[in-house]
Amino acid sequence: MESVLIVDDDVELCRLLAERLGPEGFAIEAVHDGLHGLERALSKEHALIVLDLMLPGLGGLDVLRRLRAQSPVPVLILTARGEDVDRILGLEIGADDYLPKPFNPRELLARIRAILRRTTQVASTAGALVAGDLRLDPAAREVWLNDTAVDLTSVEFALLESLLRASGRILTREQLTESVLGRKLGPFDRVVDVHVSNLRRKLGPAPGGERIKSVRGSGYLFVARSEADSRRKEADRA
Amino acid sequence: MRSLFLKIFLWFWATVIATGIALLFTFIFGPHNVPSRWHATLEDTARYSGIIAVEEAERGRAPAASAYLEQVARETHLRACLFDSAGGLIAGSDCGSFQSMTSHVTMANPSGFSMRYGIARVALALQGSSGREYIFATELPAGPRAAIGMERRSFVLQWGIALLVSGFICYLLTRYLTTPILRLRAASQQLAAGDLSTRAATVIERRHDELGDLVRDFDTMASRIEELVSRQRQLISDVSHELRSPLARLYVALDLGRERKGDDPAFDHMEKDIGLLSEMIGRLLTVARLDTSSQRLPMSSVDLTEIVSQIVRDAAFESRERNGGVELTAPEQFFVQGDAKLLQSAIENLVRNAIRYTEPGTPVEVLLQSERRLNTSFVRLTVRDYGPGVPESELVNIFQPFYRVSDARDRQSGGAGLGLAIAERVIRVHGGTIRAENVAPRGLRVEALLPHPPLNSREPSSSA
Numbered sequence: 001m002e003s004v005l006i007v008d009d010d011v012e013l014c015r016l017l018a019e020r021l022g023p024e025g026f027a028i029e030a031v032h033d034g035l036h037g038l039e040r041a042l043s044k045e046h047a048l049i050v051l052d053l054m055l056p057g058l059g060g061l062d063v064l065r066r067l068r069a070q071s072p073v074p075v076l077i078l079t080a081r082g083e084d085v086d087r088i089l090g091l092e093i094g095a096d097d098y099l100p101k102p103f104n105p106r107e108l109l110a111r112i113r114a115i116l117r118r119t120t121q122v123a124s125t126a127g128a129l130v131a132g133d134l135r136l137d138p139a140a141r142e143v144w145l146n147d148t149a150v151d152l153t154s155v156e157f158a159l160l161e162s163l164l165r166a167s168g169r170i171l172t173r174e175q176l177t178e179s180v181l182g183r184k185l186g187p188f189d190r191v192v193d194v195h196v197s198n199l200r201r202k203l204g205p206a207p208g209g210e211r212i213k214s215v216r217g218s219g220y221l222f223v224a225r226s227e228a229d230s231r232r233k234e235a236d237r238a
Numbered sequence: 239m240r241s242l243f244l245k246i247f248l249w250f251w252a253t254v255i256a257t258g259i260a261l262l263f264t265f266i267f268g269p270h271n272v273p274s275r276w277h278a279t280l281e282d283t284a285r286y287s288g289i290i291a292v293e294e295a296e297r298g299r300a301p302a303a304s305a306y307l308e309q310v311a312r313e314t315h316l317r318a319c320l321f322d323s324a325g326g327l328i329a330g331s332d333c334g335s336f337q338s339m340t341s342h343v344t345m346a347n348p349s350g351f352s353m354r355y356g357i358a359r360v361a362l363a364l365q366g367s368s369g370r371e372y373i374f375a376t377e378l379p380a381g382p383r384a385a386i387g388m389e390r391r392s393f394v395l396q397w398g399i400a401l402l403v404s405g406f407i408c409y410l411l412t413r414y415l416t417t418p419i420l421r422l423r424a425a426s427q428q429l430a431a432g433d434l435s436t437r438a439a440t441v442i443e444r445r446h447d448e449l450g451d452l453v454r455d456f457d458t459m460a461s462r463i464e465e466l467v468s469r470q471r472q473l474i475s476d477v478s479h480e481l482r483s484p485l486a487r488l489y490v491a492l493d494l495g496r497e498r499k500g501d502d503p504a505f506d507h508m509e510k511d512i513g514l515l516s517e518m519i520g521r522l523l524t525v526a527r528l529d530t531s532s533q534r535l536p537m538s539s540v541d542l543t544e545i546v547s548q549i550v551r552d553a554a555f556e557s558r559e560r561n562g563g564v565e566l567t568a569p570e571q572f573f574v575q576g577d578a579k580l581l582q583s584a585i586e587n588l589v590r591n592a593i594r595y596t597e598p599g600t601p602v603e604v605l606l607q608s609e610r611r612l613n614t615s616f617v618r619l620t621v622r623d624y625g626p627g628v629p630e631s632e633l634v635n636i637f638q639p640f641y642r643v644s645d646a647r648d649r650q651s652g653g654a655g656l657g658l659a660i661a662e663r664v665i666r667v668h669g670g671t672i673r674a675e676n677v678a679p680r681g682l683r684v685e686a687l688l689p690h691p692p693l694n695s696r697e698p699s700s701s702a
Contacts, residue, residue, distance in 0.1 A: 010483050016490040023497070080482055080523075102486035102516050104509075105493040187582070 002116060003027045003045055007037030007063065008052040008078065020105050026112070034058025041067050047119075048112055051095070052078045053086050061089060068094040074115045074154045078103070091194040096155040097181050098191070114182020119154035129164045131222065132206055136164055145203060155180055156199050159192075163212060168224035170215050196220055242448040249411050256407065260400055280378055281349050284360040288374035291320050292366045295328055303329030316357075318376035323363070325373070336361065336375040418449045422456055434464040475526035478519045485519070488512055521656040524583070525639055528663035540581055542572040542617060542688070543606060549586050550604055557593045564589065568606040572617045574688050576668045584664035587657035588621045588684055595625030595682065608690060615690040616670075622683040627676040636674055637662035661686070 004026045006014050014030035021028050029046070031037040034055040041049050041063070049067070053060035064075060077095040079087045087098050096115050099108060129136045135144040141157060143150040152160065158180045162171060176192045177185040185192075200212055206223070213221045287310060295303035307318045307330045319330030327333055339350045339361040350361040361375040425438035437460060438453045445453075489512055496505045547566055554564040574581070592602040605620040628636055635641050639659040661684075665672045670688040677683045 010487070013483065013487050013490065016487055016494065020490050020494050020497070080479055101482050102489050102512075105490045 001025060001027050002047040003029065004048050004050060004112065005037070005040055005046040006030045006050045007032075007034070007041070007055065007060070008050070009033065009054070009056055010052075017105065017108075021109065021112075024109055034060065034063045038063045038066055041073065042070060044071070044073070046073065047116055048074045048076065050076050050078060050108075050112070052101075053090060054080060061086065061093060064090060064093045064095060068153070072151065072153045072157075074119050076108075076111055076115060088190070088194060091191060092198060094153050094198070096153060097183075111181075111183065115155070117182060118158040118180060129161070131164060131167060131211075131224070132208075134164075134203065134206075134211070136161060150202055152199070152202065155195055156202070159195050160199055160203075163220065163222040167222045170219050170221045172219035174219075176219065192220075245447060246415070249414075253404070253407055253411070257400075257404060260403065264396055264400075277349070277351060280351065280358055280360050281362065283378055284362050284374065284376050285364070287318065287376060288320075288362050288364050288372075291318065291329065291374055292364050292372050295320055295372065296366045296368050296370070301329075304331075307331075316377040316379070318374070321373040321375065323371035323373060328372070333375070339375055415449075418445070418453060422453060425456065425460075429460055429463070434460070434467055436460060471526055471529045474522060478522045478526065481515075481519050485512060485516055518656065521660060522639075524580075525656060525659055525663060528580075528660070528667055536577065537575045538578070539573050539691075540576045540578045542574050542581065542619075543568045543570070545578065545582050546585055546604060546606055546619070549582065549589055553586075553589050553593055553602075562596075562599050562601040564593065564602045564604060566604045566606075570608070572606060572608065572690065574617055574668070575691055576688070580664045581668070584661040584686075585619065587661045588619075588686070591657050592621050592623035592625075592682070592684070596623035597625060597680075600624035600681075609687070611687075616687045617690045619686045619688070620683060622677065622681055624681040627680060627682045628674065630676065633674050633676070637672065658684075 002025065004021065006017060006028055008014055008030070009032045011030075011032055014028070014032070018028035018030060029040065031040050035058045037051070037055070038058065040046075041051075051060050051063060055063065060077065064077070067073070067075070075095045077087070077090045077098045078101050079090070079098055080101050087100075090098060097111055099111060127138075129138070133146050136142075136157075137144070138161060143152055143157065143160065159176065162176060162179050171179075173189075173192050174185045176196075177183065177189065180195070181191060196212060196214075200210075203211055205211065209223065211223060213223055215221055291303050291306055294306045303320050307320065310316065310318055317330070317332060319333035319336050320328045321333075321336075322328055336359070339352060339359065348363040352359045358378045359375065360378055361373055364372045364374050366372060422438050425436050428436040437457045439457050492505060492508055492512065496502075499505075546568065550564045550566040557564065589602065589604060596602050601624070603620070603622045605618075605622075607618050607620075609616045609618045637658050640655045641659070662672050665686045665688065668688055670686055672684065672686045674682060674684045
């Protein structure tokens with residue numbers, strides 16, 4: 001039984017969702033205002049948060065911002081369409097995916113499952129992935145840049161893991177959307193791109209140049225650079 | 239000055255007074271010399287009364303001469319004086335102003351002329367029958383031509399100045415009256431063109447007369463219109479938004495019902511209609527957002543050719559059974575500045591609309607071409623169908639939300655008359671124009687013109 005927190009001011013909708021998602025194996029806790037929602041989200045009792053952006057009191061984006069300062073818990077945001085800016089902003093702040101209202105509950109279920117599958121996945125290949133100064137430990141779900149731990153959300157972690165495993169090969173946006181978000185790429189779907197740009201910002205540039213390269217028209221590529229290679233470059237520069 | 243009435247009244251009055259003063263000045267500063275052509279006649283006239291005065295003076299001494307001169311002054315309102323050759327006054331009154339002339343007149347230089355306030359003055363040296371010499375000085379009417387000056391150059395100069403001064407005053411007056419009216423007109427044209435934030439007071443100086451009141455009333459009206467329109471648009475937006483909550487619940491409830499009672503065609507029907515409602519609300523919100531958005535769209539370079547060919551591919555696939563296909567002609571790759579998502583939905587609406595109405599078996603033609611107008615280059619997108627067309631009188635209205643041509647075009651469409659409204663607004667926020675026209679023998683052609691950025695700002699074509 002996975003616990004999911006829904007923060008939405010529509011009481012009736014929350015009740016219906018609890019009724020609908022209950023039999024699917026989710027324990028739903030519903031909270032109807034932002035401040036209380038944030039408090040509950042920080043309790044670490046939930047596997048995933050469904051957050052409506054239109055909330056009385058503390059708005060959804062503010063809840064997300066404060067939540068992300070302390071917790072990497074997966075967040076799915078609900079938006080009323082026509083708020084494209086809010087959606088992009090939500091993803092930039094650290095939401096994992098979004099769903100426009102009104103949504104088909106089966107779609108919501110699929111998204112929740114996809115995100116949970118990525119984030120609770122126990123890596124079968126336990127060995128750490130290393131690329132230059134960057135080290136990703138799938139078992140511990142930790143990322144280290146030199147000796148500093150990097151704070152990544154669950155989706156960013158999954159994204160980096162996919163890129164690292166395919167290091168040096170191009171991954172298309174379709175492939176990334178499918179492997180990281182567990183769904184098909186939609187038209188004008190920029191979710192992966194926002195996550196990649198968040199990841200770049202958090203990791204900073206590598207000693208030898210950019211880490212994640214955009215390949216126009218195809219997708220993204222983690223630039224393979226051996227440690228020796230980057231050392232040599234440093235030596236050259238010195 | 240509070241009232242325009244008073245202002246106009248005072249201005250006109252001032253103009254008339256100024257004209258009068260100017261006229262007076264032409265007399266005061268008028269010519270002081272009598273044109274020489276007039277000398278002989280003036281001299282003859284003066285000599286006539288001068289000889290009488292001298293005779294009177296010789297006969298009856300001074301009092302008789304004075305009586306005669308007074309009689310002349312009474313009858314003609316012209317002053318005349320008689321002096322002896324040394325300049326001493328013999329007869330006449332109020333003769334001080336002639337004194338300066340008498341000194342110049344001798345037997346050798348027998349006449350002197352001058353002009354004062356438009357009246358000619360003549361001084362003559364006369365010899366009486368006794369042989370004594372006298373100087374007779376008199377005023378004579380010189381006539382307006384002499385008064386104003388006979389020399390062409392000074393005539394032109396004076397009247398030129400008068401015309402200039404009066405013209406300048408009238409120019410100021412007219413400008414003062416018409417400037418606010420013209421600006422008000424410009425403001426109302428801007429308002430009519432759709433810029434509801436236009437206000438006239440910001441461009442017209444603070445005035446406290448009727449024109450100022452008019453401008454302020456105009457602004458009040460403009461604010462009221464803006465408020466009403468924005469409230470109406472806000473209402474559409476709010477209503478659509480509010481409709482979403484029950485719709486979201488309906489979706490979940492429907493799904494719950496499906497889980498409990500198993501699949502039923504009725505559920506499919508409901509789901510389809512909920513989807514339709516949701517789609518319509520989304521479109522309404524798009525229209526409302528495009529109508530109310532005051533800030534500029536985030537623009538980026540968009541490959542229009544790619545978008546159009548994608549739409550044409552999808553549409554051709556979906557309509558392959560019913561229609562004669564969708565034909566795209568695009569000679570080159572066009573990039574425009576814009577929002578890809580909005581442009582996509584606008585063009586898709588145009589193409590789908592054409593597919594809906596074209597006769598079975600006839601194609602829909604989509605054409606992309608570049609065009610130059612007034613030194614600006616545009617991309618012209620043409621979508622043509624072979625359907626029934628639209629009555630000429632309703633061509634303008636088809637871009638209104640929920641507008642339906644009464645008979646020809648039926649309600650079987652799912653879009654509920656929002657597709658063209660969205661297309662029109664999207665093209666407009668991209669700085670373009672859209673229009674529809676019927677084409678012979680049958681069919682409708684919709685043309686959208688989008689600004690085409692100059693070559694250097696175009697992105698290089700995709701290299702990957």
